[in-house]
Amino acid sequence: MPFGQAPADGPLLSIRNLRKSFGTNLVLDEVSLDVDRGDCVVLIGASGSGKSTLLRCVNLLEVVDDGVITLDGVDVTDPRVDADRVRSRVGIVFQAFNLFPHLSVLANVTLSPVKVHGLPRAEAERRALAMLDRVGLSDKAAARPDELSGGQQQRVAIARALVNSPVLMLLDEVTSALDPELVGEVLSLLRELKDEGMTMLIATHEMGFARQVADTVCFLDGGRLLEVGPPAQLLADPQQPRTRQFLARIIEAGRL
Amino acid sequence: MARAPRPSTPAAPSASSVPAAGGGWQPSELQRQRLAYRRGRAVRSAVTAVLSTLVLLAVLIGAVTSSPGWPRVRETFFSWDKAKDSFPEVAAGLWLNIRVMLICAVVVVLLGLALAILRTLRGPVFFPLRMFAAAYTDLFRGLPLILVLLLLGFGVPALSLAGVSFQPVVVYGGAALVLTYSAYVAEVFRAGIESVHPSQRAAARSLGLSNAQAxxxxxxxxxxxxxxxxxxxxxxxxxxxxxxISILGVIDAIRAAQISTATDFNYTPYIVAGFLFVCLTIPLTRLTDWVARRQGWYGTGGGAV
Structure with a gap:
């Protein structure tokens, strides 16, 4: 089925029995998860629990060992699928921003619209400037990434992912490299995205944010999806002992 | 984001004639003492450097010129008349070196970059290309340049192949330089490509760029x-x-100098050629330093030390 003609029913993203290992290290073990349109699903769990790998698998940056990932009704784990095509419809934002240091902020945002989607440069720049305006950085269009603060760089990275009008946004600990003041500016942007109906899959350590914004919280431990539930239930009254232990540590560290 | 104004120290009332910098800041008494001390040290260092250089030069010049063989050395290596005589031929030869270098440099960059890209290609289809690029760089980095010159410059014409063997000798010389240097430059480019962090490629691919576009x-x-x-x-x-390439008989700066020395066993033309080569490379070396420094190649994050 060609993209864009998928049925509007059923979950946007469906993960079934996903398995991924690096050498002998099993990183994802039989993970199954659905993300409905407009939903914000938050992945929590200790470092190394597989959150990032799960996001990278969805974006086909990693080849899965087993299992099926369906996006918009299309099995994207099928080796015959055009991976570039899939990636161009899914936005991902990384913990370390990964902006292109040799390009201006504007060129970072227009690269994909011009080269991948074949937009005329003028049109791409118009959209990019609108998107930079959206994240509050239209005055920085000519700047180089290294002239921006971490929070500004991350907002550019989000604009760069959003300019392609993705159907799904993957956010991989996007605030972990930021100081508390800058975390706020990025999280409030994500909150706005959620209100506009963007479907998001977010790996984060920001439990407060998870509680306020998430529709579903998933606790990953050792590559397995231990517990899934609405934030009010999972964060306040976890069923699994391991989840309770993890949340207790987080509370001790003052992050909830 | 607005930058916070620099906290300004209240200007201490002083008799200093230093004009106030923006914001009315004036260096404190302590800071002025420090600056004065540093200035004093800097002057002392400069004086010491000049004196020690002059003393060393005087000793060297004295030792060399007072040695018994010096008049003959000066006559054979540093004859002003011979230098003036040979200069036009050597300079004309140097023009050939410059043209060879410029043309070779362009070809070397293109070929080196192509080889480096071949070596980074993935997938079974490209296996022969990867192999070829690897074998090429291994071979031509290992072969002495002079051997490649001799093989191409004397060997290929001896084959008498139509279309290949009847080029001007300088073409073979240039080809030998290109073969050897493109192997080196390919490795430099490959190192550069591999130094770009994988996350950059991941970011590019995640935006939908193909491998080639990334x-x-x-x-x-x-x-x-x-x-x-x-x-x-x-x-x-x-x-x-x-x-x-002079060993192939091309009349470049070195060959011209050699011809000139052959008439009277005065080796000054070699000095002239050497001087001209150094004059050519020094600007390029300085340019290299300048570019490197601009990129923070030296002492990144060194701060005050």
Whole structure:
């Protein structure tokens, strides 16, 4: 089925029995998860629990060992699928921003619209400037990434992912490299995205944010999806002992 | 984001005639003492450097010129008349070196970059190309340049192959330089490509760019910027090695100097040629230093030390 003609029913993203290992290290073990349109699903769990790998698998940056990932009704784990095509419809934002240091902020945002989607440069720049305006950085269009603060760089990275009008946004600990003041500016942007109906899959350590914004919280431990539930239930009254232990540590560290 | 104004120290009332910098800041008494001390040290260092250099030069010049063989050395190596005599021929020969170097440099960059890209290709289809590029760089980095010159310059004409064997000798010389230097430059480019962090490629691919597009628009621009200093270093080397084509009988600066020395066993023309080569490479070396420094190649994050 060609993209864009998928049925509007059923979950946007469906993960079934996903398995991924690096050498002998099993990183994802039989993970199954659905993300409905407009939903914000938050992945929590200790470092190394597989959150990032799960996001990278969805974006086909990693080849899965087993299992099926369906996006918009299309099995994207099928080796015959055009991976570039899939990636161009899914936005991902990384913990370390990964902006292109040799390009201006504007060129970072227009690269994909011009080269991948074949937009005329003028049109791409118009959209990019609108998107930079959206994240509050239209005055920085000519700047180089290294002239921006971490929070500004991350907002550019989000604009760069959003300019392609993705159907799904993957956010991989996007605030972990930021100081508390800058975390706020990025999280409030994500909150706005959620209100506009963007479907998001977010790996984060920001439990407060998870509680306020998430529709579903998933606790990953050792590559397995231990517990899934609405934030009010999972964060306040976890069923699994391991989840309770993890949340207790987080509370001790003052992050909830 | 607005930048917070620099907290200004209240200007201490002082008799200093230093004009106030923006914001009314004036260096404190302590800071002025420090500056004065540093200035004093700087002057002392400069004086010491000048004196020690002058003393060393005087000793060297004295030792050399007072040695018994000096008049003959001066006559044979540093004869002003012979230098003036041979200069036009040597300079004309040097023009050939410059042209060879410039043309070779362009071909070397293109070929080296192509080889480096071949070596980074993935997938079974490209196996023969990867193999070819690897074998090429291994072979021509290992072969002495002079051997490649002899093989091409004397061997290929001896084959009497139509279309190949009847080129001017300088073409074979240039081809030998290109073969050897493109192998080196390919490795420099490859190092540059591999130095770009994988997350950059991941970011590019995640935006939907193909492997080739990620290479072209994200990896290569960063890689090439990083390898400019080592590349320029290779071109300094290419510039002087362009003199090796003289062994094929091409009349370049070195050959012209050799011809000139053959008449009277006065070796001044070699000094002239050497001087001209150094004059050519010094600007390029300085350019290399300048580019490197601009990129923070030396002492990144060194601060005050």
């Amino acid at each position: 290479l072209r628009y994200v990896v290569l621009p960063q890689a090439i910027r990083r390898v400019v200093p080592p590349l320029l270093n290779d071109f300094v080397s290419l510039q002087k090695d362009s003199g090796l």
